[in-house]
Amino acid sequence: MSNLQIGLVAVGVVLILIVVLFNWWQDRRVRRKMQEHFPEAVEDPLMGGVPQPGVRREPGLGAFAPAADGDADPAADDEAEVDPACEVVMDISFHQPVPSDQLYAALHGVQKVGNKPVRMFAEREGGGHRARLRAGESYVSMQLAVLLANRSGPLTDIEWSHLWGIAQSLAERFDGSVEGPEQGPVLNRARQLDELCAGLDAQVGLALRLGGTRPVHEVTRVAKDVGFLAYGSQLAWMAESGIPRFMLLLDGAHVGEVQSAGADRVDLLLDLPNSPPDEQAFSRMVSVGRDLAARLHAELVDDQGKPVSEGADRAVDQRLYELYGKMEQAGFPAGSERALRVFS
16 A cells, blocks of 8 residues: 555544544534523422422323322322222233333323323332332332213223223233223213213303403403412412412413413403302402403403393302302312312
8 A cells, every 4th residue: 555545544534533523522512502401300200200389280180190298208108099980990910010110111101091181000019009100119010090071071982992002002011911891881980970070060251341452461460460370371369278269361261371462351260160169259250350340441241241230149159159069969079189180
């Protein structure tokens, strides 16, 4: 090989090294910028992470519920359990204990079948009930609990089949077996629950006619001055228990979902199953609505578009309170976790 050829080879090697080093430097630079803008979570919520403050967690919407704050005994059973009044369960038994990280990977993203939320519970090796996975543990069995009915309707055959598919996939992946009830009785229970809850469901609304488009920031500022509080992406009139009594909407949407800079209508919505029992549920909302209307120079009307007459609120209060009582008797106390689950 001539000196020229050797020199060309050496130059080529140097160029390749320069390209490799440049790519490494670029990759490191990009990763550093991504970490600055999108820092990694310290703990995954499915593995028992602590929820962020101020973020509402709907019951049953996560694959596993978060650990309770101040849980001093890691061996203690989790409190959350299957609710047989509104959920149906598939049981999966593993022939060998499955480590939490492997089970987590298999369950990641499993939160719903169709429109029905799925909750999951696991039995720890050596005993112990879990409503969420914990690092370093292994599990000998688990349950998939699906909601029988919600405001989208009763559990369907397609949703039930989807859940069976998930259960069978888990059993095949971890050499296990699946047991569950027959589809026919499950769907019958779902229809019965749907019919029961349809007779208990009620929402009552008021509207403020603004007389023209008003800036969203102005309306929300006035609402907060009146006493509305931020509740996730919403504005709510809160009860002492920390549950919303009624919500404020702009042009039919929650405040955090409004896309425009202006609003033509303000609505107050009392979602009875998801509010705490109150003998003055409607009159309280009317009183707040009148105060808000006075500050916004708006007209307060009912959900039929008619002005709210003096004294009419007391009759509505009585009817609503009777419905609160019926929900209690049916086993779905208004504002309870079970009611929040079904009336969603």
